[in-house]
Amino acid sequence: MNWSEICIHSTNEAVEPISNILHEAGASGVVIEDPLDLIIDRDALYGEIFELDAADYPDEGVYIKAYLPANSTLAETVAEIKEAVTSLIDHDINIGANKVTLTEVREEEWATAWKKYYKPIKISDKITITPTWEEYKPENENEVVIELDPGMAFGTGTHPTTILSIQALEKFLNENDEVIDVGCGSGVLSIASVLLGAKEVHAFDLDEIAVESTKQNAQTNDVEDKIAAKQNNLLNGIDRQVDVVVSNILAEIIVRFIDDAWKNLKQDGYFITSGIIQSKKQTVINSLESQGFQIIETNELNDWVSIVAQKK
Incomplete structure (x- = not known):
């Protein structure tokens, strides 16, 4: 099975509700790419281990990513996600650019696509x-x-x-x-x-x-x-x-x-x-x-x- 990576360009304010929307749409987890992570002097705090690439991050706002199965219902699922995210405006939540993109991920790349983001x-x-x-x-x-x-x-x-x-x-x-x-x-x-x-x-x-x-x-x-x-x-x-x-x-x-x-x-x-x-x-x-x-x-x-x- 192939997978599709859905990427929503939004704001920090919208991270939690959009993550919940993606979860309810069938995603089993989300990836948050926040450019602020690139400039925080984390080593001065606790000495965390990071492998960050600036090319993965937006100039402003955040990328919220999740993986969905590329099946016959994908288009309908993405449309529902878009509608749910847009409706956050009704709750006075700033959704920023609200740009949604899809990228296909092959089955053999699935584990790497997830695991590259997570370190102790x-x-x-x-x-x-x-x-x-x-x-x-x-x-x-x-x-x-x-x-x-x-x-x-x-x-x-x-x-x-x-x-x-x-x-x-x-x-x-x-x-x-x-x-x-x-x-x-x-x-x-x-x-x-x-x-x-x-x-x-x-x-x-x-x-x-x-x-x-x-x-x-x-x-x-x-x-x-x-x-x-x-x-x-x-x-x-x-x-x-x-x-x-x-x-x-x-x-x-x-x-x-x-x-x-x-x-x-x-x-x-x-x-x-x-x-x-x-x-x-x-x-x-x-x-x-x-x-x-x-x-x-x-x-x-x-x-x-x-x-x-x-x-x-």
């Missing part, structure tokens, strides 16, 4: 994320290694929003904390929480495939006994008292369940949010403060923002 990356003081096929040995006994299969839902967990989320978890999560992960995707934040000391994690996602991906990745990292992944719409119907609620989704969605996050947190518990673009930062802060949350800190990476709020 140290994303915080303690945590390194590595694809399952890479040989990687921790540099010291304190290093925590998460293995992910980027062929599953939502990529490799190295997007800036995920990095910000994990860095916040590393700072605010305490030994034996209970955690809720809203919109768990690949399960990377759930897995990171357990490896950082959480006693148990309740992971929720509306997408059934994401729930399965979380379960599989939890098993790969030998933490399946501490992660309960279930299909659920945000925190609708959930009634628990936990120490940390973490969510890496769009700002427009975060503001919809701030009250439910408050109800599910213990006193002095933390609500860690990410997936927020600069222009939506104040909207989220205002909503959190209106609920009664105290803003503890905000952090930024590229054009993305994370907010740590505490129930006081």
Whole structure:
């Protein structure tokens, strides 16, 4: 079977919703080519391993790529993707150039087309994320290694929003904390929480495939006994008292369940949010403060923002 690489030229703001559109269209993962990755002085931070070619990147905006089977329904699938991406404008999401291109990829090139993008990356003081096929040995006994299969839902967990989320978890999560992960995707934040000391994690996602991906990745990292992944719409119907609620989704969605996050947190518990673009930062802060949350800190990476709020 041959495959077609679909490439959408868009914006950082649209990465998450377009990735979800591609996933729902049948793509098992996405590739994000952001020119900002070429200029970040990453070696000064954690010494990550990168093999980047400037020719693969746009001059502005980002490329969002996925692979679809080149079969008789491809044209219909691409048309549906285009329509769904264009409709993001109705939700005040900037989709930029919104140029879509298709490139055929032969079956024998399939594995290389995916794997060339993924290498081990140290994303915080303690945590390194590595694809399952890479040989990687921790540099010291304190290093925590998460293995992910980027062929599953939502990529490799190295997007800036995920990095910000994990860095916040590393700072605010305490030994034996209970955690809720809203919109768990690949399960990377759930897995990171357990490896950082959480006693148990309740992971929720509306997408059934994401729930399965979380379960599989939890098993790969030998933490399946501490992660309960279930299909659920945000925190609708959930009634628990936990120490940390973490969510890496769009700002427009975060503001919809701030009250439910408050109800599910213990006193002095933390609500860690990410997936927020600069222009939506104040909207989220205002909503959190209106609920009664105290803003503890905000952090930024590229054009993305994370907010740590505490129930006081």
